[in-house]
Amino acid sequence: MNYPIYFDYNATTPCAPEVIEAMLPFFGVHFGNAASKSHPFGWIAENAVEEAREKIANLIGAKPKEIIFTSGATESINLAIKGTFESYVEEKQHYITCQTEHKAVLDTFSELEKIGAEVTYLPVDSNGTISLKDLENSIRSYTKMICLMWANNETGVIHPISEIAALAESRNIIFFTDGVQAAGKIPVSVSGIHLMALSAHKLYGPKGVGALYVRHNHSLPKPLAQIHGGGHEKGLRSGTLNVPGIVGFGKAAELRLMEMKEEGKRLEILRNRLESDILGIQGTILNGSQDNRLPHVSNISFSGVEGEELLKKINQKIAVSSGSACTSISPKPSHVLQAMALNPDLGRASIRFSLGRNTSLENVEFAAAWTSEVIESLRTN
The missing domain is CATH 3.40.640.10 (Type I PLP-dependent aspartate aminotransferase-like (Major domain))
Structure with a gap:
């Protein structure tokens, strides 16, 4: 596959x-x-x-x-x-x-x-x-x-x-x-x-x-x-x-005890790069505290698109989710984003990007470019 x-x-x-x-x-x-x-x-x-x-x-x-x-x-x-x-x-x-x-x-x-x-x-x-x-x-x-x-x-x-x-x-x-x-x-x-x-x-x-x-x-x-x-x-x-x-x-x-500190720094740099590129797309919102959070996670909402279509399209080339794996197929907005009082339409059109051991700069650049392409196509169709 x-x-x-x-x-x-x-x-x-x-x-x-x-x-x-x-x-x-x-x-x-x-x-x-x-x-x-x-x-x-x-x-x-x-x-x-x-x-x-x-x-x-x-x-x-x-x-x-x-x-x-x-x-x-x-x-x-x-x-x-x-x-x-x-x-x-x-x-x-x-x-x-x-x-x-x-x-x-x-x-x-x-x-x-x-x-x-x-x-x-x-x-x-x-x-x-x-x-x-x-x-x-x-x-x-x-x-x-x-x-x-x-x-x-x-x-x-x-x-x-x-x-x-x-x-x-x-x-x-x-x-x-x-x-x-x-x-x-x-x-x-x-x-x-x-x-x-x-x-x-x-x-x-x-x-x-x-x-x-x-x-x-x-x-x-x-x-x-x-x-x-x-x-x-x-x-x-x-x-x-x-x-x-x-x-x-x-x-x-x-392994994590040995690698965690350096790996956390590396992933934070990559996450920030991904986030910076994606938040450059008009109508995007970062969900959650910018400061007090894990170094490898970014949750972003996209206005002007339908959530189910967004997830289906974006997963053609990058594997992401709309929230917890336990509820990732639900068309409803995440209970976490609902509790944060996020607009339901934005909640449904939110994506969690989480990076890890095998994530490279090239992966991040591709993910940002693909996300931008998907958003543009969904908004113009």
């Missing part, structure tokens, strides 16, 4: 060659079950899992024992939120999140509301930023969790995590952050955080494996298991571990 040039790294990333190489032996030669404690096949698999656990912990400044492996970020989010709800099941419960969270968070809270939880969905301003004052004023005597993502998957906007963590700590409230788009892209630290969701395939690892950071040695309760059957992962997540995937996740985390 003649693929278009890839500009959708926030949806998923290709496995790094080093990641594939690290995984391959664990599909065949070292095929043991990490829970098999009585022979070398199991010992080798278990050692590989523990090495990966340490590498992932190093990426976020955690201890290896605080990393719980899951099938991906959606499962991690469900475990964190539903598991916390169940740990407080006899009490009145209130949660604080934001209108611009990923659907995995919003849909999970929607389910909890059906069974009695109270949820506050913080608004954002036109830049996609929350008010810390609004957050503080939303806290109730029975607030159990503040759940706010580190960086937005559609706009790249970064929340003030240190300030949120300090507020949660001062009020003795669990702080859970969806760190999927931040970890491996920018420096992150679990200092002051109780729970953090991670995903391998957003940082050049394989799909189908994620993790939940669970803070140890703290008085607030840990989430209760949502999957039972064997007591794997310290009793928090039963099931045979995906050893090849976990090995790949560990290798990816190791």
Whole structure:
């Protein structure tokens, strides 16, 4: 297949060659079950899992024992939120999140509301930023969790995590952050955080494996298991571990720790070049904060064109999306852009460009030229 040039790294990333190489032996030669404690096949698999656990912990400044492996970020989010709800099941419960969270968070809270939880969905301003004052004023005597993502998957906007963590700590409230788009892209630290969701395939690892950071040695309760059957992962997540995937996740985390700083600078330069060229097209608007955001993401609206046609045409030569991969086929404007009070027509005619490891200057120049050509043709037809 003649693929278009890839500009959708926030949806998923290709496995790094080093990641594939690290995984391959664990599909065949070292095929043991990490829970098999009585022979070398199991010992080798278990050692590989523990090495990966340490590498992932190093990426976020955690201890290896605080990393719980899951099938991906959606499962991690469900475990964190539903598991916390169940740990407080006899009490009145209130949660604080934001209108611009990923659907995995919003849909999970929607389910909890059906069974009695109270949820506050913080608004954002036109830049996609929350008010810390609004957050503080939303806290109730029975607030159990503040759940706010580190960086937005559609706009790249970064929340003030240190300030949120300090507020949660001062009020003795669990702080859970969806760190999927931040970890491996920018420096992150679990200092002051109780729970953090991670995903391998957003940082050049394989799909189908994620993790939940669970803070140890703290008085607030840990989430209760949502999957039972064997007591794997310290009793928090039963099931045979995906050893090849976990090995790949560990290798990816190791690579990102080494490459992240320099790669972030390179991608920011390329992103700014792409953005400058595209915003030179009349009737374009940058969505989200220009300053406090991830270095590789740009979300741009195009006036005077129909959103579905825009996406269909532009994807002929460059692979982009209109928002989260989970909702990329929807003709409706993104819930993130709606929360930012963007005009619905502009919301539908918005494109997220996300750059990555394989993006070159030539790719950026081509993408800008192709976008300009598409916009001109749509506006004149």
